[in-house]
Amino acid sequence: MGQSMAMKILTQNLLEGELKHGNEIKIKVNQTLTQDSTGTMVYLQLEKLEIDKVKTDLSVAYIDHNMLQQGFENADDHDFIKSVAKRHNIIFSKAGGGICHQVHLERFGKPNTVLIGSDSHTPTGGGLGQIAIGAGGLDVAVAMAKGFYNLVVPKIYNVQLKGKLANYANGKDVILKILQKLTVKGGTGYIMEYTGEGVKNLSVTDRATITNMGAELGATTSIFPSDERTREFLIAQGREEDFSPLEPDPDAVYDEMFEINLDGIVPMVACPHLPDNVKRVSDIKNLKVDQVAIGSCTNSSYTDMMKAAKILEDNRVHEDVSLVISPGSANIMRILAENGALSTFIRAGARILESGCGPCIGMGQAPKSAGVSLRTFNRNFKGRSGTFDAEVYLVSPQTAAISAIKGFLTTPEHLDLDLEVEELTSYGKNEAYLIYPVEEDSNSPVVMGPNIKEVPIGEELGEKIEGKIILKTGDNITTDDICPSNARLLPFRSNVPYLSNFAFSTLTPDFKKVAEEHNGGIIVGGDNYGQGSSREHAALVPLYLKVKAVISKSFARIHFANLINSGIIPLVFDNSEDYDKIDFLDDVVIPDIQSAIKNGRARLVNKTKNIEINLIAAFSERQIAVLKMGGYLNYVKNS
Numbered sequence: 001m002g003q004s005m006a007m008k009i010l011t012q013n014l015l016e017g018e019l020k021h022g023n024e025i026k027i028k029v030n031q032t033l034t035q036d037s038t039g040t041m042v043y044l045q046l047e048k049l050e051i052d053k054v055k056t057d058l059s060v061a062y063i064d065h066n067m068l069q070q071g072f073e074n075a076d077d078h079d080f081i082k083s084v085a086k087r088h089n090i091i092f093s094k095a096g097g098g099i100c101h102q103v104h105l106e107r108f109g110k111p112n113t114v115l116i117g118s119d120s121h122t123p124t125g126g127g128l129g130q131i132a133i134g135a136g137g138l139d140v141a142v143a144m145a146k147g148f149y150n151l152v153v154p155k156i157y158n159v160q161l162k163g164k165l166a167n168y169a170n171g172k173d174v175i176l177k178i179l180q181k182l183t184v185k186g187g188t189g190y191i192m193e194y195t196g197e198g199v200k201n202l203s204v205t206d207r208a209t210i211t212n213m214g215a216e217l218g219a220t221t222s223i224f225p226s227d228e229r230t231r232e233f234l235i236a237q238g239r240e241e242d243f244s245p246l247e248p249d250p251d252a253v254y255d256e257m258f259e260i261n262l263d264g265i266v267p268m269v270a271c272p273h274l275p276d277n278v279k280r281v282s283d284i285k286n287l288k289v290d291q292v293a294i295g296s297c298t299n300s301s302y303t304d305m306m307k308a309a310k311i312l313e314d315n316r317v318h319e320d321v322s323l324v325i326s327p328g329s330a331n332i333m334r335i336l337a338e339n340g341a342l343s344t345f346i347r348a349g350a351r352i353l354e355s356g357c358g359p360c361i362g363m364g365q366a367p368k369s370a371g372v373s374l375r376t377f378n379r380n381f382k383g384r385s386g387t388f389d390a391e392v393y394l395v396s397p398q399t400a401a402i403s404a405i406k407g408f409l410t411t412p413e414h415l416d417l418d419l420e421v422e423e424l425t426s427y428g429k430n431e432a433y434l435i436y437p438v439e440e441d442s443n444s445p446v447v448m449g450p451n452i453k454e455v456p457i458g459e460e461l462g463e464k465i466e467g468k469i470i471l472k473t474g475d476n477i478t479t480d481d482i483c484p485s486n487a488r489l490l491p492f493r494s495n496v497p498y499l500s501n502f503a504f505s506t507l508t509p510d511f512k513k514v515a516e517e518h519n520g521g522i523i524v525g526g527d528n529y530g531q532g533s534s535r536e537h538a539a540l541v542p543l544y545l546k547v548k549a550v551i552s553k554s555f556a557r558i559h560f561a562n563l564i565n566s567g568i569i570p571l572v573f574d575n576s577e578d579y580d581k582i583d584f585l586d587d588v589v590i591p592d593i594q595s596a597i598k599n600g601r602a603r604l605v606n607k608t609k610n611i612e613i614n615l616i617a618a619f620s621e622r623q624i625a626v627l628k629m630g631g632y633l634n635y636v637k638n639s
């Protein structure tokens with residue numbers, strides 16, 4: 001039986017377990033990446049694991065998220081991460097060097113390897129034929145300390161591509177089209193594998209845009225072949241030696257499949273407030289735009305920037321629009337400075353930001369009240385921009401640039417514009433932002449500022465779980481809801497006690513008060529609970545507030561793992577209609593939880609309503625042991 005590309009790499013890296021859908025396996029990790037907003041927790045946890053050098057071939061710590069530095073907190077976090085990186089043989093990418101996923105694609109990503117990153121958009125590496133998976137911080141710390149990662153074997157979804165994109169269309173329009181079809185939970189439990197003759201017509205960076213936003217489908221990861229275009233990209237990045245080919249066997253077996261004709265792709269837009277609320281741009285008339293932002297790990301490559309520059313050349317940004325531009329890496333910024341594109345942006349009236357996440361995670365550039373913001377980013381959750389009532393639309397760089405000139409949402413589709421951008425044959429290098437570890441640094445001290453607080457650690461599991469339902473949510477609750485992120489809160493990513501004041505604040509003003517009044521309790525969620533970012537703070541904050549379990553219709557993959565890692569039990573309604581049989585502040589008990597997690601089934605007694613509800617408690621042997629010990633850190637230290 002032929003193998004898919006994903007199965008080939010997983011087979012190569014398999015350490016333990018059987019490669020069968022649904023099984024938990026242990027795989028060797030070749031590379032890791034972290035960024036600063038999840039990184040402080042990763043490195044606090046890595047220090048607790050008391051290691052010498054990382055066990056991976058390559059680990060990189062990027063600073064790209066928290067860069068406003070309006071107080072000492074961000075800078076202290078950067079220093080802390082730098083000091084730990086030095087001690088353990090980790091490459092450090094300084095603030096300004098660029099967005100982790102873009103820089104990793106350019107400098108380090110390697111076909112046929114496994115990359116684990118503490119950021120949900122790590123699958124960007126799939127554009128290079130890598131199995132690149134986003135994970136919680138502790139999983140990444142363990143990957144560095146021990147060289148492995150535990151993964152539940154996903155199914156494989158084959159997307160067959162044919163044809164060629166028109167030059168007004170972008171990888172972004174392809175993935176938005178897929179999101180329209182599959183929704184934000186349609187990829188859950190799958191690896192998206194792109195094949196077909198259309199693949200060769202997509203640049204590596206267009207491929208990376210597609211794999212990047214596979215995260216929005218809920219997919220474990222997404223992967224493209226490694227072919228001649230991959231080789232050319234790696235040659236242009238000065239690292240041909242990292243190339244190796246990857247393609248599926250001709251008789252590869254897939255669980256699901258559909259076809260996309262790239263010829264037919266037209267500019268698409270994700271409307272507020274979810275990335276799957278997708279329409280054709282041409283179907284939205286007269287949408288006046290206040291802000292346009294071009295950048296983020298989804299669309300900040302050299303070719304994306306140049307397409308925007310071509311549209312802006314000899315034009316002027318509309319007087320009612322603020323256009324902000326953040327190239328994905330310092331190297332791209334340098335190239336744009338040298339080839340004149342940067343001056344094109346400035347002549348057009350754009351605002352140039354440093355290379356980093358910036359507005360994508362609400363670090364500045366919050367839109368005006370009820371403002372309409374058009375962004376080339378990947379997430380448009382309510383409030384994420386920093387303005388709660390802003391309306392954020394997700395589009396391609398081509399659509400963004402033309403709309404910035406016109407002042408309303410429009411596409412370059414029917415305009416006679418030359419949008420052809422040649423890929424570079426040499427990107428050169430910009431090493432100035434990278435600090436490579438040297439032997440002498442292995443004993444250098446860890447530097448910790450006053451804002452860096454201890455990581456909360458769970459307690460051993462008791463005989464039963466008992467308490468009040470302290471929150472009941474709807475479907476598709478994001479980790480941005482559970483632990484919001486914006487310019488005011490990101491400086492506190494290493495301070496869980498402080499962050500706990502804002503838990504669920506997009507849904508309710510007093511979650512913390514209720515949790516404290518009842519000494520913790522149980523949360524009830526709908527479908528796809530915990531979608532979005534990989535931030536384990538969305539589990540650590542509830543742990544700190546003594547949440548014992550979350551019961552939901554279904555969970556997003558990374559958050560499910562993060563809850564287990566924190567010792568909080570994620571349980572699923574056996575019959576999702578039972579969701580209606582529990583209400584806020586009901587008194588509940590789950591008796592005999594120790595055997596429930598072993599047997600895979602739990603019983604919840606709703607004492608307030610005098611009814612019983614069946615729950616699924618399906619965990620691997622390892623997860624059961626982790627839950628019993630009160631979290632993964634306790635487990636790893638004791639095993």
Ligand code: MIC
Pocket residue numbers: 037038065118119120121134361379485532533534535
């Ligand atoms: C995001 O895009 O939501 C983030 C910010 O990059 C997160 C990580 C975080 O919360 O720090 C992610 O995607 O995992």
Ligand code: SF4
Pocket residue numbers: 065099119121296297298356357360361377378
């Ligand atoms: Fe940064 Fe936005 Fe990408 Fe997250 S999605 S890594 S915040 S650019």
